Amino acid sequence: MKINGVQKQCPANLTVSAMLEQEGYAREGVAVELNMEIVTKDAYDTTVIKEDDVIEVVSFMGGG
């Protein structure tokens, strides 16, 4: 799997929730995209990541 552009090993049955915890992202302050589709927060526990998945984890930053 690829998270924010970095290739990573994908353990079996890794949910989005588990991925966020493993990678150290605070669940509240982020939005997650899986293969260009948004994963809503209520689906974090049930969405399982597959080996070839591309994941983006985004948050707010300062900007004009």
Place this chain on the structure above:
Amino acid sequence: MKQDVFMLGGQEFSSRFILGSGKYNVELIQAAVEQAGAQIITLAVRRANSAGEGNILDYIPQGVTLLPNTSGARNAQEAVRIARLSRELGCGNFVKVEIMRDTKYLLPDNTETVRATEILTKEGFVVLPYMYPDLNTARDLVDAGAAAVMPLAAPIGSNKGLATREFIQILIDEIDLPVIVDAGIGRPSQACEVMEMGAAAVMANTAIATAGNTPQMALAFKKAIEAGREAYLSGLGRVRERGGEASSPLTGFLRD
């Protein structure tokens, strides 16, 4: 006196100063927002940093409306993608559409901006498009359902002031939406001038972020924007093209 407010997406705002949050540290944001009296602050959406990074939202006072931008988008599709992610972050449905193909001057792509605005308004976003001040595009943005138009005064981050003055005036005169002048405003006097011209609001970031004292400059902009607004509402005095006109009575005191 009737309170002077303007509407965006069904929400009422009395502050006419939209503050950017880029290029300065989070500790200064709170002070800048307070000094600015800003009710709207812009943010960007980027890849999250894992672990330990402070959440910028913790530094923005309660009750301030967040206006995420789509900076980084090079076309409508990318802007829509960023907007959807920003809404998923759970801070409302306002979005400043910002689409740039040009990396030197950072000029907005008006055609793609209209396209993104059409899509996003259909999805329920309150869309504030950043645009090059072109009347035809502004009309297209009205038709696309924009909540305001945000013409640039000069290239983003340049602090060069009102380079597009005439064209912004045309938008103010012809477009029946709030005209929020965004980008390039470098000094309080320029913010004041654009408010005198009848702009609904001013957005500034770099002028504040690169000032010697950021919160103090935020306060200076607040005062300038309020002064310009008051001047616009009062109606500017007329200009006399030739000659002078005494302000004091010219009746014969001390002379015949």
